Amino acid sequence: MDIPRIFTVTESAHRIHNPFTPEKLATLGAVLRLEPGTRVLDLGSGSGEMLCTWARDYGITGVGVDMSRLFSAQAKRRAEELGVDDRVEFIHGDAAGYVAAEKAGVAACLGATWIGGGVAGTIELLAKSLLPEGILLIGEPYWRQLPPTEEVAGECLAGSISDFLMLPELVGSFGELGYDVVEMVLADQEGWDRYEAAKWLTMRRWLAENPGDDFAKEVRVLLTSEPRRHVTYTREYLGWGVFALMAR
Template sequence: MDLPRSFSIREGGSRILNPFDEHKLATLGRALRLPAGSRILDLACGKGEMLCTWARDLGYTGLGVDVSSSFIADADTRARELGVESRVGFRHDDAAGFVHDPEADVASCMGASWIGGGPTWRDSVTGTLALLQRSVRPGGLLLLGEPFWKLRPQSEEALAACHAQTLDDFAELPSLLDHFADLDYDLVEVVMADEHSWDRYAASQWLAIRRWLDANPDDELHGELRTELDASPRQHLLHQRSHLGWGVFVLMRR
């Protein structure tokens, strides 16, 4: 049970594995307005930067779960670096179907709603929110990091550059907001990525891949990642940057 090795190579230079920078992540933590000691479950937690920095700066506690053994190892290291290993923990496990006991104050899934299953964005969002809801106390918060179409692609090239097979792979923002309401959730806070934070996330992958390619010319993944680096900057700058939005939506069950 693990992610392909290419994921850890691609994310080798990143601590936040989504289109947020450290300022937006800090803004989100403060926006929750929770007391110190509040407990968070973070599904598909990546390298644990959210839990570690919020524990350091805001006194939150929590558990992160991720299917990547290398990400979990990095998260454990980060917790020790920041001196918060007594307040946060990390578990190598499949986030899909994972339920927290005891109930948390916050349950989050930041950019990995595929854990909810289903062929369309509606199915994934519905399944992920249902899973998160099982782990929070009454009145608890759900954090959903989700991409959406800022501008609908008008060409197959643009669609493919956004790693989508059909337009229904991502929601348009009005449809996503309507879906939250249909599922009986109030949207109570939001922090959005912007083009700068998208650039930082995307470009850090290019540099990580290039440095890995230089250091590993004979690796079996060299050809695959060389092809990715050839395409990724153009895809991001010409298409992803203008077509895709991303935000963290803070929700409460009505």
């Protein structure tokens, strides 16, 4: 069980696998008013930066689940580095359908709502692991401005324009599912730059170290095209945010 290789190449140096900066991640923890001992479940936990830094800064405990072998191993090392490996656990496994044995005060999926077949299904999945009056966290893209064509949407790595909503519609959709939006923290263009541009140096160094790898041609194509694609499309059209929800 693992994610496609391209992600373990391009994001191998990332600590955060979404457009949040460390400052935004810290802000999210602060605005949630986390109490020491709060249990957090993170489905699609990547390299574990949210759980590890929140355990260090806010005293939470928790479990992260991710299907990437590399990222799961990095998460465990990060927990040891920050001295919180006694408070957070990382499981290499499929987050789709995962229900925690012990319910959490916060259940999160930041940028991997495919695990539930979309936002609605992911909210339904997370709710199964949540304590009464607990908080759900959904990290999801939205359109900053509507793409004029399906081709432009594709350049933003969307399957179609209909894959994402504008921000007002996305926020409204949570109410239609029976949830109050009680907080939100939005990424900005700097966050997108940190997420996307960091891949380019990683790819360049990987190519230098692996010139004979069968995968090198695909990585070279990406490194050639991605900087221009990002500044032309993703940076201008696509937003991303984390929305804190409580059931009505």
